[in-house]
Amino acid sequence: MSTTEKAVWLTDKRWHDDHPELGTDPIPIAPYISDEQFELEREHIFGKVWLPACRVEVIPEPGDFYVKDVEVCRTSIVVTRGNDGEVRAFHNVCAHRGNKLAYDQSGNTKRLVCRFHGWAYDLEGALRLVPDEDNWFDLDKSCHGLTPVAVDVWEGFVFINLDPEPAHTLQEYLGEAAETLDGYPFAETSAQPYTFTTVFNANWKLVKDAFQEVAHVPFQHHGSLPDGFVSKDNPYTHFIDMRLYGPHGRASLFGNNQHVDTPAQALASAYGSTMVSSVFSGESEVTEPVGVNPTRSPDWAFEMTVFFPSFFLAVTEGTYFTNQFLPLDINRTLVETTTYYPRPRTLAQRFSQEYSRVMFRDIFLEDGRQVEETQSMLRSGAQSHFVLKDEELFIRASFREVERMIAAGVATSGSRQD
Amino acid sequence: MTPNTLPDAFADLGSWMEWSLPTMGERSAQRQACSISDLEAFYHAMLPRMADVLDFLAEIAPDDAPAEAMALLHLAHSFAEVAPAVECFGQPAVSYGYDVARFIPGPEWAREPSGQ
Ligand code: FES
Ligand SMILES: [Fe+2]
Numbered sequence: 001m002s003t004t005e006k007a008v009w010l011t012d013k014r015w016h017d018d019h020p021e022l023g024t025d026p027i028p029i030a031p032y033i034s035d036e037q038f039e040l041e042r043e044h045i046f047g048k049v050w051l052p053a054c055r056v057e058v059i060p061e062p063g064d065f066y067v068k069d070v071e072v073c074r075t076s077i078v079v080t081r082g083n084d085g086e087v088r089a090f091h092n093v094c095a096h097r098g099n100k101l102a103y104d105q106s107g108n109t110k111r112l113v114c115r116f117h118g119w120a121y122d123l124e125g126a127l128r129l130v131p132d133e134d135n136w137f138d139l140d141k142s143c144h145g146l147t148p149v150a151v152d153v154w155e156g157f158v159f160i161n162l163d164p165e166p167a168h169t170l171q172e173y174l175g176e177a178a179e180t181l182d183g184y185p186f187a188e189t190s191a192q193p194y195t196f197t198t199v200f201n202a203n204w205k206l207v208k209d210a211f212q213e214v215a216h217v218p219f220q221h222h223g224s225l226p227d228g229f230v231s232k233d234n235p236y237t238h239f240i241d242m243r244l245y246g247p248h249g250r251a252s253l254f255g256n257n258q259h260v261d262t263p264a265q266a267l268a269s270a271y272g273s274t275m276v277s278s279v280f281s282g283e284s285e286v287t288e289p290v291g292v293n294p295t296r297s298p299d300w301a302f303e304m305t306v307f308f309p310s311f312f313l314a315v316t317e318g319t320y321f322t323n324q325f326l327p328l329d330i331n332r333t334l335v336e337t338t339t340y341y342p343r344p345r346t347l348a349q350r351f352s353q354e355y356s357r358v359m360f361r362d363i364f365l366e367d368g369r370q371v372e373e374t375q376s377m378l379r380s381g382a383q384s385h386f387v388l389k390d391e392e393l394f395i396r397a398s399f400r401e402v403e404r405m406i407a408a409g410v411a412t413s414g415s416r417q418d
Numbered sequence: 419m420t421p422n423t424l425p426d427a428f429a430d431l432g433s434w435m436e437w438s439l440p441t442m443g444e445r446s447a448q449r450q451a452c453s454i455s456d457l458e459a460f461y462h463a464m465l466p467r468m469a470d471v472l473d474f475l476a477e478i479a480p481d482d483a484p485a486e487a488m489a490l491l492h493l494a495h496s497f498a499e500v501a502p503a504v505e506c507f508g509q510p511a512v513s514y515g516y517d518v519a520r521f522i523p524g525p526e527w528a529r530e531p532s533g534q
Contacts, residue, residue, distance in 0.1 A: 057528070195524035198516075223506050223513045264501035267468050271476065343528065347483060347491045348476035355498040357442065361521060362502045368516030 007299065009238035009254070015393045019244060026385035027399045032203045033378050037406075038330040044409025045309055045402065046072045050152075050159040050166070050173045052311050052324055053079050053089065057156070057190055063108045063123060067092055071334070072327045073162045077149055078102050078112065080123040087153060089160045090125050090146035101146070112146075121146055154178055155186045177248035177305055180291020184315050191343035194357045198335050200368055202375035204327040205402065207335065208310050210371050211323055212394040214239070214253060220370055224363045229301065231256040238391055240297045247308035247401040249394045252293055255301025268355035271348045272341070273318030306394055308401055318342070321360065331375065337364060424493070425486045427474065431467060434460060437496035438489045442523040445492075445499040450518065454509050461504040464497040480531035488531075 016024055031037045053068040059081045069076045076092040078101060092101045094114040101112050101121070111120040111128060120129040125146040133139060150161040152170035155178075159170050171178075200207050210216070217237040218230045229237050234254050242251035261269060268274045292315060293300040304314040312323040321339040328334055339360050344350040388396050424431055424438075437460060439445045449457060464471075471494050478487050507513045 192528050193524070196521050197524070198521045200516075224502060226506075262501070262505040263465055264468075264498060264505060267472060268498065271472060338524075344480060346476045347478045347480060347487060348472045350480060350491060351472060351475060351494045351498065354442075354495045355501070357523075358498050359502060361518070361523070362506070362512050362515070365512040365515035365518060365521060368521070369512075369514055372516070 007233065007297070008240060008295075009234045009236075014390045015239070015242050016390050016396075019393065019397070022393070022396050022400055024388075026387045027396060028385055029378050029383060031399075031402070032206055032375075033330065035330050038327070040406045040410070041327070041402065042072050043413075044406045046070070046162070046327070048161075048163045048167065048405070048409070049309055050161045050168075050170050051309075051326075052307075052322070053077060053151075053158045053160045055156055055190055055193070056087070056153060056158060057193075058106065059087065059158075061108060063110060064106070065102060065109065065112065065123065066106045067102050067104070068160070070160075070162065070326065075162065076100060077160055077162075078146075079151065079158055079160070080112075080125075082122070082124040084124070086124075087151060087158055088123070088125060089149040089151035089158075091149060093147065094119055095127060095144040095146065096130075119144075155181065155184075156190060157186075174307065175246055175248070177245040177250055177307065180245075180250055180294070180303075181289060181305065181313070181315065182291065183289035184292060184320070186320075189318065189320060189342055190340045192341045192353065193338045194341075194353070194360075195336065195338040196361060196364070197337075198368070199328065200333045200335050200371050201331060202333055202371040203330060203378075204310055204325045204333040205398070206375055206378075207325045207333045207371050208306075208398065209392075209395045210367050210374075211312055211325075212249070212304075212306050212398065213392045215389065215391045216370075220366050221363055224359065224366060227256055227259045229253065229255060231258060231299075234299075236391070240293075240300060241295045242393060244393075244397050247398075249306045249397060250291070251304050251306075251394070252295060252297060252300055253302040253304055253314075254297075254299050257299060264355060265359075268352040270352075271346075272344075272352035272356075273316065274352060274356045274359070306398070308398065319356070335368075423486055424490050425474065425484075428467070428471065428490055431463070431490075431493060434463060434493060435489075438492040439496060440488075440492050441526055442495075442499070445496045446518055446523075448496070449499050449503060450510050452510060454503065457500045457503050457510060461497065461500050464493070468494065468497060480527070483531055 054066045058066045059079060062081055062083045062085060065078050065080045067076060067078050077089050078092040079089045081087055094101050096117055096119050099114050099116040101114055111122060113120045118131040122128050125148060127141045127144045150166050152159055154170055154174055214237045217225060237254060240252035240254050292303045302314045302316045306312055310325040314321050319341050323337045326334045341353050344353060422435060475491060503510050
């Protein structure tokens with residue numbers, strides 16, 4: 001953007017104009033509280049799409065494994081790195097009598113051994129040893145390996161797909177939205193992750209919605225972020241840019257470069273990127289990927305990509321974060337959020353990262369309270385619809401995609417039964 | 419092991435050693451257990467020393483950090499922990515926030531420093 005061009009929030013540009021197919025009507029609350037809806041989402045969405053399982057740094061060596069429970073699909077997945085160095089994924093279920101195979105969250109082993117009767121599998125999923133084998137009836141071990149799950153890796157993120165025959169490859173699924181991040185230094189920036197996990201008592205879509213707009217920042221985050229993402233010119237934290245790529249979305253987030261650091265923030269910023277610092281420059285190396293800050297706005301703070309159904313990836317200079325929201329039931333959502341940094345070279349850098357870790361957490365706690373309070377009111381029936389504004393485009397798009405996938409899934413399974 | 423001592427240059431902060439806690443879970447629990455005036459006292463004791471603390475820590479790589487330096491780092495981490503309480507909220511907890519005890523932090527290091 002040239003400096004003479006007006007910032008988009010000062011114009012009458014509306015994002016919805018780019019997407020007339022989405023309409024502008026209010027969207028119904030019922031799907032956020034309906035048990036039947038949840039069953040449809042389970043079957044036609046979460047059982048069909050690519051879901052992130054872990055980063056490759058979690059399983060760097062042959063023999064490494066990582067367990068990802070996917071409650072919404074009523075399963076647990078074990079992601080492994082085999083002796084051949086390949087990443088694979090299996091249902092974490094023993095082929096003898098169905099016990100959960102790996103109880104540990106992660107580890108390194110030559111064999112995954114079932115704790116029930118000792119069936120042992122290699123990390124490629126083959127059944128290798130059955131104690132008291134002769135007591136079975138002509139047991140052919142080659143027919144009793146682990147049940148494989150589709151797996152693929154994009155930029156170091158391991159994705160799984162629980163559909164036995166995924167409709168799309170991972171690359172097709174992530175599509176252009178992923179391409180916008182080509183060139184971001186994920187490998188270099190992922191050595192030191194800080195993760196938080198929790199269960200929000202709220203529907204997964206409500207949790208997602210709270211993170212796919214930033215119009216709430218001046219209000220809900222007034223305590224933690226009084227001037228980081230608002231300015232006199234952009235008092236309602238309008239996006240710099242936003243675009244939909246099929247079911248996914250990407251937006252450039254505004255940062256206030258007149259922001260004044262608190263004393264602790266100033267100390268931390270001197271030793272690294274703190275996410276809420278005054279170093280938003282639109283000119284760093286990070287902005288080189290064409291799709292990151294594509295308008296080259298000098299007010300840019302973050303590029304946020306929202307992958308359907310519920311994986312967020314937000315990159316900035318020297319750090320990025322991810323959120324994954326996986327439903328447990330209609331009213332409960334497993335939240336896993338991680339900020340990533342290079343491994344600190346000095347203890348001062350480690351301090352800087354700690355400051356960001358604390359701030360990121362405290363900001364998130366403001367969101368967490370809201371999603372639970374909102375969910376607690378939805379069943380009152382007092383309101384039947386959410387009334388969305390232009391900046392809430394992603395909420396509308398994601399709602400429409402949920403509707404579309406369920407309709408398509410119901411149509412297909414209907415025709416299968418005919 | 420966290421020793422009871424800080425590097426010599428920071429002996430003056432020795433009376434705050436109860437804040438030299440190695441994990442976020444411990445630091446956060448202590449923040450929530452204190453009154454805002456306790457937190458302010460700690461914050462204002464640390465603030466004028468933090469530039470020197472960071473100068474010192476900037477010379478030390480995680481993999482050869484002496485135990486005293488790690489103790490100082492953990493004290494600095496507690497400064498980071500209490501900063502938003504003092505600078506943003508004016509109370510120990512996030513104002514109108516979710517219960518931090520339900521928000522479980524992962525490990526402090528992806529790979530533990532192999533220090534002395
Ligand atoms: S259920 Fe696994 S060995 Fe029996
Ligand atoms: Fe928020």
